[in-house]
Amino acid sequence: MRPPVVRRRVRSVALVAALATSTLVASGLPAAAAPATADGLSLIQTRTSLLGTHEWFQQTYKGLPVVNGWYAKHLDRSGRVSSVTDARKQVPSNVTTSATVPAAQAAQTAQAAATKFARAVNKTGGRTDATQTAVSTKLGVIGGAGSRLVWQVTSRGAGGSIETLVDATTKQTLKVSPLSDNYDAIGQVFDPNPVVALENESLTDQDDADYPAIQKAYKFKLLTDLTDPTHLVGKWAKIVNTDAVSSKTHLFNFKRNQPGFEQVSAYYAVTVAQRYIRSLGLTDVNAEPQDLLTDGIPDDNSFYDPSTDQITTGTGGVDDAEDLEVVQHEYGHAVQDDQVPGFGASEEAGAIGEGFGDYLAGTLSLPNGKGFDPACLMDWDSTSYTDAPHCIRRLDTKKTTDDKTGEVHDDGEIWSAALWEINRTLGRQKADKLIIQSQFYYAPDTSFAAAANNVVATARALYGQQTAAKIRPFFVKRKILT
Ligand SMILES: [Ca+2]
Ligand SMILES: [Ca+2]
Ligand SMILES: [Ca+2]
Numbered sequence: 001m002r003p004p005v006v007r008r009r010v011r012s013v014a015l016v017a018a019l020a021t022s023t024l025v026a027s028g029l030p031a032a033a034a035p036a037t038a039d040g041l042s043l044i045q046t047r048t049s050l051l052g053t054h055e056w057f058q059q060t061y062k063g064l065p066v067v068n069g070w071y072a073k074h075l076d077r078s079g080r081v082s083s084v085t086d087a088r089k090q091v092p093s094n095v096t097t098s099a100t101v102p103a104a105q106a107a108q109t110a111q112a113a114a115t116k117f118a119r120a121v122n123k124t125g126g127r128t129d130a131t132q133t134a135v136s137t138k139l140g141v142i143g144g145a146g147s148r149l150v151w152q153v154t155s156r157g158a159g160g161s162i163e164t165l166v167d168a169t170t171k172q173t174l175k176v177s178p179l180s181d182n183y184d185a186i187g188q189v190f191d192p193n194p195v196v197a198l199e200n201e202s203l204t205d206q207d208d209a210d211y212p213a214i215q216k217a218y219k220f221k222l223l224t225d226l227t228d229p230t231h232l233v234g235k236w237a238k239i240v241n242t243d244a245v246s247s248k249t250h251l252f253n254f255k256r257n258q259p260g261f262e263q264v265s266a267y268y269a270v271t272v273a274q275r276y277i278r279s280l281g282l283t284d285v286n287a288e289p290q291d292l293l294t295d296g297i298p299d300d301n302s303f304y305d306p307s308t309d310q311i312t313t314g315t316g317g318v319d320d321a322e323d324l325e326v327v328q329h330e331y332g333h334a335v336q337d338d339q340v341p342g343f344g345a346s347e348e349a350g351a352i353g354e355g356f357g358d359y360l361a362g363t364l365s366l367p368n369g370k371g372f373d374p375a376c377l378m379d380w381d382s383t384s385y386t387d388a389p390h391c392i393r394r395l396d397t398k399k400t401t402d403d404k405t406g407e408v409h410d411d412g413e414i415w416s417a418a419l420w421e422i423n424r425t426l427g428r429q430k431a432d433k434l435i436i437q438s439q440f441y442y443a444p445d446t447s448f449a450a451a452a453n454n455v456v457a458t459a460r461a462l463y464g465q466q467t468a469a470k471i472r473p474f475f476v477k478r479k480i481l482t
């Protein structure tokens with residue numbers, strides 16, 4: 001539960017002493033009517049910030065929560081109350097606490113009201129499953145004018161969560177309010193791709209058909225961070241196609257034989273990648289809407305163009321954007337280009353670019369790959385041009401610098417193999433944080449050896465000498481370092 005942002009009033013420090021001694025009297029609340037705790041406040045959370053701690057309390061009335069009744073004490077680092085936030089409501093002492101409307105009836109009333117609300121605001125219009133289902137029904141008291149006992153019902157549906165207040169005496173619906181009011185949409189994707197999802201190496205493109213065997217691979221996913229109410233334009237990804245799809249219902253339900261499918265897939269691939277990078281604490285790494293042009297070329301190829309800062313995906317064989325790993329490989333280039341202007345200005349730097357793109361796709365697929373050959377890349381796109389098992393490249397080759405061919409994708413396997421072993425040894429998040437952080441120090445024309453030294457130095461700075469010593473041998477094994 002989170003206290004509401006609005007309605008907080010911060011009192012001056014001068015008032016703190018008075019509140020501390022006779023809090024309820026000072027605020028005009030009935031001091032006698034709060035048996036649950038001495039002062040009618042129940043501690044719900046304590047947070048530590050840079051300047052002290054913040055104790056948040058739920059206001060109670062005869063043991064029941066007061067809806068939107070909050071109180072917080074802000075303590076400085078020496079433990080002294082520096083200010084309080086008082087968002088309590090007045091509740092007269094004659095408000096009843098025994099409901100005449102049973103919980104089940106209240107839940108039913110709330111579900112109906114919430115479903116009607118969801119349809120009215122067009123959050124779920126056109127969907128067959130607009131229905132809201134009650135997931136929690138609790139007694140509470142609303143304060144202020146019209147103070148009374150209510151059932152506080154939280155319901156959930158495809159369009160999000162809704163809170164409904166039902167009068168516990170008259171069964172009247174008092175208030176319906178969305179708890180998750182944002183532009184998040186829902187769309188279907190393959191995650192990370194059908195070969196991995198269905199663990200089936202015999203699936204083929206079949207000329208972009210939506211055939212029965214592949215339909216089991218569709219997954220509904222939340223399309224988060226949208227900033228446009230109807231288009232796939234958000235904080236981290238932006239579809240720039242001239243045939244960009246739109247939806248007024250927050251539902252982007254396309255099959256793979258429709259161009260909208262690649263658009264949803266690319267939007268999703270980039271947004272989850274950026275959100276993951278941010279979750280590592282790296283909040284300034286290509287932190288902008290990534291332009292995405294899907295089905296932009298007929299070739300069986302995709303690319304990131306640093307001069308336009310755009311990713312373009314092709315339609316040769318399997319449409320490239322149907323495979324999250326293709327999009328995320330390209331996003332790897334966009335990430336490095338954002339960290340180091342002009343990155344890739346030498347053959348080895350170019351190979352590091354390809355190796356990191358592969359690595360990023362591989363590490364992002366780990367949670368959803370169910371352990372099905374996680375070192376194999378672009379398992380679905382590559383069904384068009386490889387024999388089973390279908391991998392454009394792998395993260396676990398035995399390559400060393402002795403195997404260099406001068407072709408950046410081939411040589412990228414030398415780099416990605418070292419990164420992958422770091423990932424398998426340190427764990428995914430620890431390794432990813434280290435590797436992406438290290439890239440800030442790369443020169444645009446770096447060498448394998450210089451970049452490897454950056455990774456080791458970054459490991460030392462982030463995690464200490466032991467970890468640095470643990471990962472260095474992976475570069476030695478590849479003859480990148482001696
Ligand atoms: Ca397609
Ligand atoms: Ca960029
Ligand atoms: Ca393709």
Ligand SMILES: [Ca+2]
Pocket residue numbers: 192196325362365373374375376377378379
């Ligand atoms: Ca894969």
Ligand SMILES: [Zn+2]
Pocket residue numbers: 329330333353354357
């Ligand atoms: Zn590439």
